[in-house]
Amino acid sequence: MTNKTPITPNARLIEVFSAIQGEGLNVGTRQIFIRFALCDLRCHFCDSAHTWDAPANCRREQSPGLRDFEIYSNPVPLATLVEWVERQNQPGLHDSISLTGGEPLLHAQFLMQFLPKVRSITGLPIYLETGGHRPEQLAMILPYLDSVGMDLKLPSTSGESHWQEHAKFLQLCYDAQLEVFVKIVISGNTYASELEQSALLVASVSPEIPVFLQPVTPLEAPVGFTQIPVLAPSPHQVLNWQALMKRFVKRVRVVPQTHKMLNQL
Numbered sequence: 001m002t003n004k005t006p007i008t009p010n011a012r013l014i015e016v017f018s019a020i021q022g023e024g025l026n027v028g029t030r031q032i033f034i035r036f037a038l039c040d041l042r043c044h045f046c047d048s049a050h051t052w053d054a055p056a057n058c059r060r061e062q063s064p065g066l067r068d069f070e071i072y073s074n075p076v077p078l079a080t081l082v083e084w085v086e087r088q089n090q091p092g093l094h095d096s097i098s099l100t101g102g103e104p105l106l107h108a109q110f111l112m113q114f115l116p117k118v119r120s121i122t123g124l125p126i127y128l129e130t131g132g133h134r135p136e137q138l139a140m141i142l143p144y145l146d147s148v149g150m151d152l153k154l155p156s157t158s159g160e161s162h163w164q165e166h167a168k169f170l171q172l173c174y175d176a177q178l179e180v181f182v183k184i185v186i187s188g189n190t191y192a193s194e195l196e197q198s199a200l201l202v203a204s205v206s207p208e209i210p211v212f213l214q215p216v217t218p219l220e221a222p223v224g225f226t227q228i229p230v231l232a233p234s235p236h237q238v239l240n241w242q243a244l245m246k247r248f249v250k251r252v253r254v255v256p257q258t259h260k261m262l263n264q265l
């Protein structure tokens with residue numbers, strides 16, 4: 001017999017709320033967002049730098065879409081998070097649950113236990129938004145996912161370089177027959193050669209995988225960080241880059257962040 005106390009799974013969160021998805025294949029759909037704390041990347045264009053470290057507190061929207069947040073301390077126990085999601089899940093309102101961040105895959109151990117529960121209770125599909133650079137952690141939760149939006153980080157634009165990890169990651173999603181798309185943030189600093197490399201990477205898995213080119217939303221540098229200019233691409237660049245990628249992959253769409261236009265979170 002052992003007298004070890006079982007460890008209660010918990011997660012460090014930023015917020016839980018209901019909103020309209022503003023990026024990629026699910027744009028315009030209504031989702032319950034679970035935004036996890038922590039990220040191991042430092043993209044130049046990051047609009048979520050507040051997620052990089054785990055704060056002492058997180059916030060939970062009480063009524064879907066009303067932004068009537070209540071503050072709770074981190075970490076949040078698994079049963080509590082299930083309860084928060086259940087409360088958001090009004091009949092017919094949401095299309096899916098979005099795991100976002102930060103990098104949700106830094107919480108893979110927690111997600112392995114949380115996802116089967118929340119999926120069986122809500123019946124909602126699970127959508128993962130990720131930097132696409134942690135295939136080992138993806139493999140741990142693959143059976144509980146329905147859809148994945150994988151970022152492909154261009155070194156010129158993001159300051160990050162993860163080509164091999166991206167290739168493995170995309171292959172895992174494809175082999176598991178998940179709905180998967182690739183999102184690439186582009187700016188005035190983007191090189192055409194990187195977009196060609198990206199298109200070849202996607203095509204090597206399947207030319208049918210949808211690619212979303214997302215012109216960067218210009219933003220100010222996070223407090224304490226040196227400003228690296230993040231300039232929007234010109235219309236001419238965007239037209240050329242879409243044409244370039246369509247030589248290798250079938251579906252290349254250009255979609256800016258629509259939630260910013262709606263003034264949403």
Ligand code: SF4
Pocket residue numbers: 039040041042043045046047048049051101102103130131
């Ligand atoms: S992966 Fe996402 S959260 Fe992390 S630094 Fe890049 S843009 Fe920001």
